[in-house]
Amino acid sequence: MTTVGILGGGQLARMLALSGAPLGLRFLVMDTVADACAGQFAPLLVGDYRDEAALAEFASKVDVATFDFENVPAESAEWLSARVPVFPNPRALAVAQDRLAEKTLFRELGIPVPEFAAVATRAELDGALATVGVPCILKTRRLGYDGKGQFRIRTLADADAAWAALGAQAATVGLIVEAFVPFERELSVVAVRGRDGEFRTWPLTENWHVDGVLSASLAPAKVDAALADTATAYARRLAERMDYVGVFALELFCRDGQLLANELAPRVHNSGHWTIEGAEASQFQNHLRAVLGLPLGAPAMRGHACMLNWIGAMPEAGPVLAEAGGHWHDYGKEPREGRKVGHATLRADEPQALAAALERVGQALGRQAQVAPPVAVLRAG
Numbered sequence: 176m177t178t179v180g181i182l183g184g185g186q187l188a189r190m191l192a193l194s195g196a197p198l199g200l201r202f203l204v205m206d207t208v209a210d211a212c213a214g215q216f217a218p219l220l221v222g223d224y225r226d227e228a229a230l231a232e233f234a235s236k237v238d239v240a241t242f243d244f245e246n247v248p249a250e251s252a253e254w255l256s257a258r259v260p261v262f263p264n265p266r267a268l269a270v271a272q273d274r275l276a277e278k279t280l281f282r283e284l285g286i287p288v289p290e291f292a293a294v295a296t297r298a299e300l301d302g303a304l305a306t307v308g309v310p311c312i313l314k315t316r317r318l319g320y321d322g323k324g325q326f327r328i329r330t331l332a333d334a335d336a337a338w339a340a341l342g343a344q345a346a347t348v349g350l351i352v353e354a355f356v357p358f359e360r361e362l363s364v365v366a367v368r369g370r371d372g373e374f375r376t377w378p379l380t381e382n383w384h385v386d387g388v389l390s391a392s393l394a395p396a397k398v399d400a401a402l403a404d405t406a407t408a409y410a411r412r413l414a415e416r417m418d419y420v421g422v423f424a425l426e427l428f429c430r431d432g433q434l435l436a437n438e439l440a441p442r443v444h445n446s447g448h449w450t451i452e453g454a455e456a457s458q459f460q461n462h463l464r465a466v467l468g469l470p471l472g473a474p475a476m477r478g479h480a481c482m483l484n485w486i487g488a489m490p491e492a493g494p495v496l497a498e499a500g501g502h503w504h505d506y507g508k509e510p511r512e513g514r515k516v517g518h519a520t521l522r523a524d525e526p527q528a529l530a531a532a533l534e535r536v537g538q539a540l541g542r543q544a545q546v547a548p549p550v551a552v553l554r555a556g
């Protein structure tokens with residue numbers, strides 16, 4: 176009996192556990208809170224990631240460890256890896272935790288990135304604005320997610336307000352200024368690499384955000400083959416350099432037909448949730464296979480899929496369940512503003528059938544279902 180330990184007990188851990196059940200796997204999830212939603216499906220160990228006693232208990236009960244949450248302290252991941260195999264490796268986790276280290280690595284590997292500069296003081300912010308230019312975004316280097324820890328700087332006159340909002344964090348999590356990219360579209364490549372180095376990607380996905388939070392993902396993205404090949408090549412370069420094992424997502428901006436890397440998520444990713452019903456092997460299934468050293472499943476798609484995120488509160492399920500290709504995921508979380516509480520995936524063999532299904536769901540659910548952007552892409556033919 177193999178037990179997979181997961182650090183972080185949110186919906187990603189929950190979907191990993193659900194996906195691992197047919198493989199006969201057991202799970203142990205560790206989280207800082209007792210109501211972590213993965214605890215509804217797997218034993219939950221409540222503890223601080225910096226607490227050695229809790230980590231030691233976790234290590235003693237699992238055969239292999241992985242993450243649902245990339246901000247587990249890198250030292251904790253390191254400590255754990257001396258006791259039990261940890262995938263992805265703590266070095267990869269450490270790079271992905273720091274926007275500066277991540278962007279520096281992208282550049283080193285020839286992966287284009289928006290202009291950026293590290294900022295430690297108010298004076299350095301002025302220097303960064305001079306080199307990077309405006310508009311730009313001041314971001315925390317660490318611990319930011321879903322658009323949190325970010326301040327848009329439209330003109331130089333916004334510098335004081337940006338510093339007032341985030342300056343105090345320069346000494347703790349660090350800051351970075353990034354050029355604002357007026358992108359045409361946001362894309363992501365979800366990839367998996369096995370322990371033996373085997374590398375696979377799911378079809379490129381197009382993503383839309385509202386207030387920095389993912390609202391919809393459409394796969395396959397409508398892009399030409401050369402662009403998709405470039406995205407895949409970037410992901411492979413990163414995976415090989417980091418000796419990465421498991422699933423990760425590379426988020427990209429597309430502007431004037433060129434790709435710019437935004438960030439790397441060292442875990443299964445929201446933009447890959449459609450793979451549960453839309454691909455032969457889901458990102459969750461392949462992440463588990465990768466960390467266990469099993470053969471990887473095929474990422475081949477079945478038709479076209481669109482995922483809609485439920486933010487804040489779950490809508491009524493009926494309109495999605497009434498669709499032939501409608502799939503419902505309720506994470507069992509308490510409703511809270513801005514919180515990801517579930518998603519739906521709609522799947523169809525033909526793009527126009529998917530557009531029609533999305534329109535019906537959008538009509539029934541109103542603003543909670545952000546169907547307009549994917550419908551526009553599908554209808555454009």
Ligand code: AMP
Pocket residue numbers: 289312319320321322323353354355356357358361384387388426437438
């Ligand atoms: P992040 O947490 O860096 O992934 O940012 C969340 C979202 O904010 C992204 O998915 C984009 O929609 C937007 N965003 C972040 N950085 C930039 C940028 N440099 N230029 C334009 N939009 C950005």
